[in-house]
Amino acid sequence: MVVVPTENARAKSACHFRLSEEFIVHTVLGAPAPIRRSIPRPSGQPLDRCHWTDFPVMHDTRGNLTVIEGSRQVPFEIKRMYFLYDIPSQAARGGHAHRALTQVFIAMSGSFDLHLDDGTGQRTIHLSRANRGYLVRPWIWRTLDNFSGNSVCLVITDQFYDEADYIRDHDDFRQLVHAHPVAASRP
Ligand code: TYD
Numbered sequence: 001m002v003v004v005p006t007e008n009a010r011a012k013s014a015c016h017f018r019l020s021e022e023f024i025v026h027t028v029l030g031a032p033a034p035i036r037r038s039i040p041r042p043s044g045q046p047l048d049r050c051h052w053t054d055f056p057v058m059h060d061t062r063g064n065l066t067v068i069e070g071s072r073q074v075p076f077e078i079k080r081m082y083f084l085y086d087i088p089s090q091a092a093r094g095g096h097a098h099r100a101l102t103q104v105f106i107a108m109s110g111s112f113d114l115h116l117d118d119g120t121g122q123r124t125i126h127l128s129r130a131n132r133g134y135l136v137r138p139w140i141w142r143t144l145d146n147f148s149g150n151s152v153c154l155v156i157t158d159q160f161y162d163e164a165d166y167i168r169d170h171d172d173f174r175q176l177v178h179a180h181p182v183a184a185s186r187p
Contacts (some may be wrong), residue, residue: 046118046139053104055131066131068156074104074135076158083108084144084153092145093153097138097167102158104133105144110151117141119177127153141173 055073058065070078084093105114111128118140125134136142167173
């Protein structure tokens with residue numbers, strides 16, 4: 001027997017996905033830590049599921065301490081972290097999309113711009129704080145530029161490195177997004 005999910009079941013499932021993220025962020029960090037993040041809009045476009053995530057800060061006369069734990073401050077098990085540093089000021093990084101990878105970008109030092117394009121909408125994010133990350137979902141073309149001196153970009157991901165997950169050609173990306181809008185919108 002083939003079971004076709006009803007519209008209602010699909011809506012419930014999408015709602016559960018959004019609620020889970022809210023639950024993780026709000027329950028684990030608790031009341032004392034200021035939590036600011038945008039609520040994803042109800043549309044299915046990948047850009048609508050990207051958002052800021054604030055990390056808790058332990059202020060101290062000796063300096064600040066910020067913690068990021070998998071499935072707590074980021075809504076996935078952390079599989080990999082990498083960082084960009086010694087970046088020439090005119091350099092641009094990225095220039096590709098991912099099929100399955102979710103990433104959180106953080107300016108550990110200095111600042112930079114993150115440009116996002118899901119084939120339908122564009123957004124530019126300026127990152128400049130070590131206790132604030134921006135979560136980017138799959139099926140989004142991203143580039144990074146406008147790096148300040150001594151900037152360090154930390155990237156936390158939910159998957160191991162896999163070159164097959166990359167879409168590095170922009171024409172391919174546009175074709176894939178327009179040919180498979182449902183797949184491109186899936187969480
Ligand atoms: P790339 O992802 O294109 O860098 P960025 O998007 O930050 O500009 O990766 C640059 C090179 O590094 C490329 O040859 C793949 C390799 N690489 C790894 O081997 N492992 C990794 O985890 C990452 C992110 C890249």
